[in-house]
Amino acid sequence: AQSVTQLDSQVPVFEEAPVELRCNYSSSVSVYLFWYVQYPNQGLQLLLKYLSGSTLVKGINGFEAEFNKSQTSFHLRKPSVHISDTAEYFCAVTTYSGAGSYQLTFGKGTKLSVIP
Amino acid sequence: NAGVTQTPKFRVLKTGQSMTLLCAQDMNHEYMYWYRQDPGMGLRLIHYSVGEGTTAKGEVPDGYNVSRLKKQNFLLGLESAAPSQTSVYFCASRQGGPSGANVLTFGAGSRLTVL
Numbered sequence: 001a002q003s004v005t006q007l008d009s010q011v012p013v014f015e016e017a018p019v020e021l022r023c024n025y026s027s028s029v030s031v032y033l034f035w036y037v038q039y040p041n042q043g044l045q046l047l048l049k050y051l052s053g054s055t056l057v058k059g060i061n062g063f064e065a066e067f068n069k070s071q072t073s074f075h076l077r078k079p080s081v082h083i084s085d086t087a088e089y090f091c092a093v094t095t096y097s098g099a100g101s102y103q104l105t106f107g108k109g110t111k112l113s114v115i116p
Numbered sequence: 117n118a119g120v121t122q123t124p125k126f127r128v129l130k131t132g133q134s135m136t137l138l139c140a141q142d143m144n145h146e147y148m149y150w151y152r153q154d155p156g157m158g159l160r161l162i163h164y165s166v167g168e169g170t171t172a173k174g175e176v177p178d179g180y181n182v183s184r185l186k187k188q189n190f191l192l193g194l195e196s197a198a199p200s201q202t203s204v205y206f207c208a209s210r211q212g213g214p215s216g217a218n219v220l221t222f223g224a225g226s227r228l229t230v231l
Contacts, residue, residue, distance in 0.1 A: 009156065032216045043120075043206055043222035044159075051217050090158065094216030102216035108158035 002027050002095050006107035013081055014115050021076040021110045023091030032094040033074040035065055038109075039087045047089070050074065061085065086114045118142050122207050122223035129197045129230045137192040137226050139207030147210045148190040149174075149220070150182060152203040159206065165190055197230045204228075 007022040025031065032051050036044040048059025055067040061084075065076045074091060091107040120141045129135055139148065146167050151159040161174030165184040179201060181193045190209075194201060204227050208220040 034219070036220075041225075043224045044208075044220070045222065046219045049217075049219065096216065104161075104216065104220075106159040108156060 002093060002103055002105045004091055004093050004105050004107040006089075006091055006110045008110050009108065010111045010113065012113045012115055015083055016080045018079050019077065019081050019085075019112065021089050021091075021112065023074045023076065023107060025072050025074070025091075025093045025105075027072070027093065027095045029095055033065075033067060034092040034094070035059065035063070035074075035076050036090045036092060036106075037087050038090065044090060047076070081112070081114050083114050083116060085112060087112060120207055120209055120221050120223035122205075122226045124226060125224070126227050127229070129194075129228065131198060131230060133197050134193070134195050135197065135228075136194075137205055137207075137228075139190045139192070139209075139223060140188055141190075141207075141209040141221070142188065143209065143211075143221065144187070145209035145211055145221070146187075147218075148184065149208045150180070150190065150192045151206045151208065152176065153206060153225075154203050162192065162205075194228075197228075199230045202228060202230045 003026040005024045013019045034049045035047040037047045038044045050057045050067045058064045063078050088109045088111045090109050094104045123138045149164040150162040160176045163182040165171045168187040171182045183191045204225045207223040210218040
């Protein structure tokens with residue numbers, strides 16, 4: 001079964017500092033990769049996605065992620081965080097599970113706290 | 117453009133009571149999902165639907181039932197609520213077709229407490 005591991009459950013970082021949120025997945029087959037963000041008391045919304053092509057993908061709010069097939073990773077980065085980036089971030093992976101169906105698996109989330 | 121709307125937003129139940137959560141989407145999406153979110157557990161899929169009149173079990177279906185009588189609505193029912201069902205429930209939808217590339221649109225969540 002597919003699994004998604006977010007290595008850090010909580011990441012505190014000072015405002016204007018860089019941040020990296022780590023995500024690893026277990027599949028050896030072709031995948032689609034996503035990062036979703038959940039602001040306090042809200043639903044999840046898409047931050048960015050990797051479907052194919054360039055391994056560096058850019059998302060909203062200055063975030064970017066790099067797909068590394070050999071390391072089965074899809075780490076999320078931002079060079080300078082803002083207070084408004086305080087949220088929980090979820091990595092998600094879709095794999096083909098046969099018979100025309102796809103399986104979407106979420107990681108357990110990483111809570112990013114930006115300190116003034 | 118409302119997107120995905122969940123009602124109610126908050127509910128407190130006593131053990132053994134029943135209730136229904138309603139999810140409505142106005143994007144003509146084929147696929148709809150119910151997830152539960154618990155601290156440290158991420159999102160876990162309860163049930164999903166690939167079209168009107170169809171439903172299927174997800175990762176944690178026990179204690180829940182669903183119905184998709186209309187394309188725009190996906191109902192999640194608890195017949196006899198238990199404290200273990202205290203959680204935040206999220207509905208999501210996406211465009212149709214067996215594609216893993218489509219993005220989910222989420223509702224704002226429904227916080228359920230079972231005493």
